[in-house]
Amino acid sequence: MQLKSLVIGALLAASATTAFAQSQFVALPSYRVGPYASGGSGFYGGIIDYFNLVNQAGGVNGVKVTWEECETEYNPSRGVECYERLKTSQGGATLVEPLSTGIAYGILDRIPQDKIPMTMLGYGRSDAANGKVFPYVFPLISSYWSQAAAMVKYLADKNGGSLKGKKIVHLYHDSAFGKEPLPVLEALAKQQGFELVKIPVAPPGSEQQAQWLQIRQARPDHVILWGWGVMNSVAIKTAQRNGFPRDKILGVWWAGSEEDTVPSGDAAKGYTAMSFNTPGNYPVLDDIRKKVYAGGKGNLSDQARIGSVYHMRGVTAGILFVEAMRAAQEKYGKGKPVTGEQLRWGLENLNIDAARQKAIGAVNMFPTVKTSCEDHEGSGAVKVQQWDGKKWVAITPNWIVGDRALVKQLVDESSNKYAAEKKITPACMK
């Protein structure tokens, strides 16, 4: 009996290793419960849906993508535990995406040692865009700093090209996240001559009457809403109660999803927010509906959420991951899974142009991305979207890029400071 089970166990183990040899393992420390579950389930659902789509078509040059989730509840302590658990799972993770600034900071020093690249799709830390100091970190598409610069660019364009003498309120989540754009906004305020009024909201921000009274007294031309979670819908509703026009509020992209506007009801109509996706429908989403959901393998329990802001962001992340695997395979051998180090190279040499987007079926769904050692973001372009009462609509036909030179300067300053503190010699990795 024992011998038999041993033999079966050995066989299972053997078959398992051969299965892993032909697959590319991605660690997904996700969160599907707790206050941020709506964002987490949409985003990770999007990644998994795209992975399933790719696997159905035979994988990346025949290499299947595998993944494992681990519940973090958006809690840094549990996130670190998940990372440690997943990194050795299934023969070793080759990529990790925690979708949480706290967890990302917690594992920031561990990933170069473990040689596992980490992506931070649209969140901090912004200075990780410098690949010489942070070779394993990729704030892909656009960091907070690029976004803040683009916000100012958009507002300037809206005001006829100049913000001189205008007043802008930065209403922010009083945390690392909310304070991250301050260096960029302050520098731009000085440069362009607008007045920046900073008003913090203590997390979670479910009561904001005092802040909006302050805003009413300040009579700003625009309000930047740098919020997260329940703070966003409360801000929109309180703005309505105080008679502040919603189309003058510009939200950060964590304040620009259906989960933020639907609970506010009518109050949200006209509200604008940033995004690095163009809302709409794309062939790749149709494919996901047809091939993944029709086969019962879809990750979202509610099919209406396919193509929602968070889900589309997840699909975008999935596309970037798969393209990085492709790029790495081009260099290190097609049809073979790549290691974390090799995938790092792939992420650093991403080039998704319009033609590639067309082949994927996602033209204009996200800006074109071209990364390099100096630029781990690869784009910096964003769009502004507006809530029309039922869905998000893009109101800028073209991608907006802010003052890239200024952002680059701040990134270099801040990352070099980090390098000096950590005694890292900035250099590009081969």
Added chain:
Amino acid sequence: MLYREAGQFKTTYETDGQILPIRQDRIALLATLAVATLVLPFVATPYFLSAILIPFLIFSLAALGLNILTGYCGQLSLGTAAFMAVGAFASWNFVYRIPGLPILAAFALGGLCAALVGIAFGLPSLRIRGFYLAASTLATQFFVVWCLTKIPALTGGSASGVITAQKIEILGYGFDTPQRKFVLVLLIVSFMALLAKNMVRSNVGRSWMAVRDMDVAAEVIGIRPMRTKLLAFAVSSFYCGVAGALYAFAYLGTVEPEAYSLDLSFRILFMIIIGGVGSILGSFLGAAFIVLLPVALNMLAHGLGLPTNVASNLELMVFGALIIFFLIVEPHGLARLWQIGKEKLRLWPFPH
């Protein structure tokens, strides 16, 4: 059978007063410690050490700190995470601003800073009690986190307020692998736990318990409430401060205000409620329950191959149900349960 103390006679005051009067307990404890320091670092996986055991020990230390204040001295506190934050940020600042300062000294200084803050915020305890005191310690929580996000000097001028902890190095020996970090944390925690056990057995501990049980009576028999209560606040905050520093330096690797949220204070309070209020062992059992059980449930759910969203929600439900179950079975916590079990074992297999 195994757990019988027949033949163990106490012939001196020393043997009568020792921490573990039963020989089996002593052997078990020493064996556990020996295995933990000498065997575990070599056989356990880095994941098990760095993601399970290190946080378990650190939270045990924090729970121990809170247990001194709440369990032994009877002062309810919701500011545990704040004291941890003070310890972590102070240690970071000491290492950052005084080059060449030994890291253990920085931890101790961090603990002392937390103790000072603890004394300051313990002052209201002289006038108010119970739930009202909880509200005033709640103020500590908000005040400390507010200070840390508002005063740039405390975070070394970092834009986001999140700073990376320095490397741990003692006498040129780097504690950089999970094994070494684990041994360091284990030694610090065992030493401080031993200290705490002795403290609560001494006149200091007895005066704390006297104040806890009835402070007017304690005053009548000559215990000075101010000194006793503030001492409890100081010692408790010191423990929490060291735990906070270890949490930042040996576990997370970053120092950020949000890691020390009110949520963490509640979790530590739950640890001592479930583990056992007024028990050193209870602090460890409670920390094990709150830290390890969710991870174990999560692994189990994944092992069963459940879909992740079901697994995540199921984990919370089972966890909540178990808390209620254990509190109904034994309202005095796991430590009491263990004590009852021990009593039964002593008579087994021939109970009267």
